[in-house]
Amino acid sequence: MSEPVLATHELKKSFGALVATDNVSIDLRPGEIHAVIGPNGAGKSTLIGQICGALAPDAGRVEIMGRDVTRFDTAARAREGLGRTFQISALAMEDTALENVLLGAIGQTGRARRFWSPVARDADLQTCAMGALERVGLAESKDTRCADLSHGQRRQLEVAVALTLSPKAFVMDEPMAGLGLDGSKTMTSFLDGLRSEAPILLVEHDMDAVFALADRISVLVYGRIIASGTVDDIRASKEVRDAYLGESV
Amino acid sequence: MIPERILNLVVILGFIAVPIWAVFADEIFTLTLVTKAMILGLAAVGLNIALGIGGMVSFGHAVFFGIGGYAMGILAHHAQTFTPLSVGPITMAGTKSMPVIWITAMLVSAAVAWVIARLSLRTTGVYFIMITLAFGQMFYYFTISWGTYGGEDGLPIYVRNSFPGLNTLVPLQYLMLCGAALGLALLLQWRLRASPFGLALNAARQSPARAETVGLDPMRIKLWAFVISGTITGLAGALFADLNRFVSPTMFSWQLSGELIILIIIGGVGRLFGPVIGAAVFVTLEHWLGGLTDFWHVWLGVILLFIVLFGRGGIIGFLTGKEGPHV
Numbered sequence: 001m002s003e004p005v006l007a008t009h010e011l012k013k014s015f016g017a018l019v020a021t022d023n024v025s026i027d028l029r030p031g032e033i034h035a036v037i038g039p040n041g042a043g044k045s046t047l048i049g050q051i052c053g054a055l056a057p058d059a060g061r062v063e064i065m066g067r068d069v070t071r072f073d074t075a076a077r078a079r080e081g082l083g084r085t086f087q088i089s090a091l092a093m094e095d096t097a098l099e100n101v102l103l104g105a106i107g108q109t110g111r112a113r114r115f116w117s118p119v120a121r122d123a124d125l126q127t128c129a130m131g132a133l134e135r136v137g138l139a140e141s142k143d144t145r146c147a148d149l150s151h152g153q154r155r156q157l158e159v160a161v162a163l164t165l166s167p168k169a170f171v172m173d174e175p176m177a178g179l180g181l182d183g184s185k186t187m188t189s190f191l192d193g194l195r196s197e198a199p200i201l202l203v204e205h206d207m208d209a210v211f212a213l214a215d216r217i218s219v220l221v222y223g224r225i226i227a228s229g230t231v232d233d234i235r236a237s238k239e240v241r242d243a244y245l246g247e248s249v
Numbered sequence: 250m251i252p253e254r255i256l257n258l259v260v261i262l263g264f265i266a267v268p269i270w271a272v273f274a275d276e277i278f279t280l281t282l283v284t285k286a287m288i289l290g291l292a293a294v295g296l297n298i299a300l301g302i303g304g305m306v307s308f309g310h311a312v313f314f315g316i317g318g319y320a321m322g323i324l325a326h327h328a329q330t331f332t333p334l335s336v337g338p339i340t341m342a343g344t345k346s347m348p349v350i351w352i353t354a355m356l357v358s359a360a361v362a363w364v365i366a367r368l369s370l371r372t373t374g375v376y377f378i379m380i381t382l383a384f385g386q387m388f389y390y391f392t393i394s395w396g397t398y399g400g401e402d403g404l405p406i407y408v409r410n411s412f413p414g415l416n417t418l419v420p421l422q423y424l425m426l427c428g429a430a431l432g433l434a435l436l437l438q439w440r441l442r443a444s445p446f447g448l449a450l451n452a453a454r455q456s457p458a459r460a461e462t463v464g465l466d467p468m469r470i471k472l473w474a475f476v477i478s479g480t481i482t483g484l485a486g487a488l489f490a491d492l493n494r495f496v497s498p499t500m501f502s503w504q505l506s507g508e509l510i511i512l513i514i515i516g517g518v519g520r521l522f523g524p525v526i527g528a529a530v531f532v533t534l535e536h537w538l539g540g541l542t543d544f545w546h547v548w549l550g551v552i553l554l555f556i557v558l559f560g561r562g563g564i565i566g567f568l569t570g571k572e573g574p575h576v
Contacts, residue, residue, distance in 0.1 A: 052462070078464035090462070092455040095448075100459075103452045106445045107463030112470060115446035115477075125445065165463060 003066060004029050005199050006051070006169040011060035013046055020046040021057065022223040028169055028199045033191065035202045035210045038220035039244050044203045045087070047220065048173050052084045053077045065168060078107065083167030083198070085158040087174045091146045097157055098142040101129040104164030132163040136190065152183040167198055176206040188212055219244060250570035257522045260529070268424055280420040281492070286532040287427040288489045293512040293524030294434045295481030300510065301519030302442060303474040304454030308506050309381030312365065312388050313358040313479040315501035317486020319392065320354035322404040322496030329407055347412040351487050358483025359476050366475035370468055382503055389501040403497025410491055427488050431525070434481050439521055450474050515556055517563030526564050
């Protein structure tokens with residue numbers, strides 16, 4: 001078995017008496033999509049926050065490519081190769097789609113110190129940014145202000161920004177949220193192809209997408225992983241059905 | 250609706266045409282007014298980089314304006330009294346040379362801006378406004394009680410400082426010097442806005458979380474933007490002191506910090522020529538309305554209200570028909 005790209009070890013986080021993350025150890029191996037599912041309030045966002053550096057865990061470790069990054073801040077973890085997308089788009093709304101991906105390209109190339117040469121004439125940045133937009137199918141909307149993009153396009157743009165980083169692992173927080181049926185299908189097939197490039201830790205509510213995509217699923221309930229396994233394992237698990245999926249699945 | 254480029258060009262031509270007219274009509278005072286507008290515009294260009302692009306509402310930019318002023322005042326004071334200037338163990342002579350004064354003003358402003366930004370950027374929103382205001386007040390009250398350099402009465406400088414190859418006592422020559430400084434600052438603001446740094450700064454204002462997620466440190470980006478901003482405003486302070494040949498604690502006053510913000514709002518927040526148009530309007534109003542009534546600030550307030558309520562992009566937004574990028 002190959003080394004995990006991303007791993008947490010016995011991660012713990014409490015807010016007062018509420019245990020939001022209870023001994024969570026999960027890993028992400030090359031080429032896979034590992035989905036984390038769970039009911040609302042299960043601690044999915046808290047877990048992502050600790051993996052990406054927005055929240056400090058009370059105990060436990062986060063590793064990227066075997067390197068302990070628990071004490072790294074968000075920016076340092078991004079430089080280690082973590083590409084994150086947000087549940088609620090955290091894009092620069094006044095900027096165009098192209099400017100949003102250019103920001104990713106600037107972060108990736110470390111050119112934020114250049115204050116005299118125009119971005120528009122930096123061929124490397126433009127190539128990197130346009131490449132990412134083309135891959136998610138947003139090339140034609142490059143000059144549209146983010147605030148004027150549709151919800152679905154903003155979800156795609158979120159992914160495009162992460163693509164500019166050429167990350168070693170993606171962490172995606174509900175990329176399907178609010179997408180229509182068609183949008184969801186398009187995104188599903190796109191993520192399907194993306195896993196060969198870098199594995200994806202996918203937090204998602206859309207069960208059709210999860211069952212279609214995931215190589216492994218971990219179920220988070222009250223901050224604990226109550227089950228982890230293949231799609232068939234999870235579908236068959238009585239505990240998971242009781243806790244989360246309900247009888248209909 | 251006028252394209253922004255055309256509008257900017259009209260402003261540049263105005264800043265060239267008015268002095269030419271003033272020279273031929275022998276209206277020396279108009280030259281002084283234009284010079285003042287250029288210097289205030291320069292100070293506001295500095296603030297615009299922090300406030301307009303970086304979203305840092307500094308209510309203490311008078312600190313840098315005052316530092317520039319006192320850098321000029323102190324160096325020139327020692328030169329005109331032939332007394333040595335002692336800074337800790339170092340003793341040196343004063344100077345009447347503008348380039349030396351400007352470099353001093355900018356270096357000290359940059360250093361102070363770095364310290365203020367390091368402390369203030371831990372906060373956001375109204376707390377950032379308050380902490381920058383507090384720094385301004387600290388400098389203001391310090392200079393009031395700084396007897397060595399005139400305290401509350403300020404410090405007069407008898408002869409305008411010199412610039413190699415120019416006779417700065419000729420109003421038009423000093424105007425051109427200030428115009429060149431303003432032009433360079435506008436060039437810097439323009440290049441910076443279009444650069445990777447400018448794009449990162451713009452994003453750090455709108456979505457710090459996004460900037461972090463792509464591996465950028467929004468705090469560092471804002472810190473350096475604040476330093477650049479304070480440096481430019483510091484240079485404006487030195488020029489302003491030389492225009493009046495007088496330095497006083499009012500250069501540090503919160504009213505001045507507020508006026509710089511007002512200039513930018515009138516002209517258009519974050520716009521390249523916003524600070525310049527704001528300064529031109531401000532100086533014009535101050536002169537004309539101030540000649541009619543002592544209460545001209547009331548009318549300034551009415552204009553400001555009108556702009557904030559109806560034209561969120563300031564005068565530039567109003568004329569170009571495009572709302573401000575943000576407020």
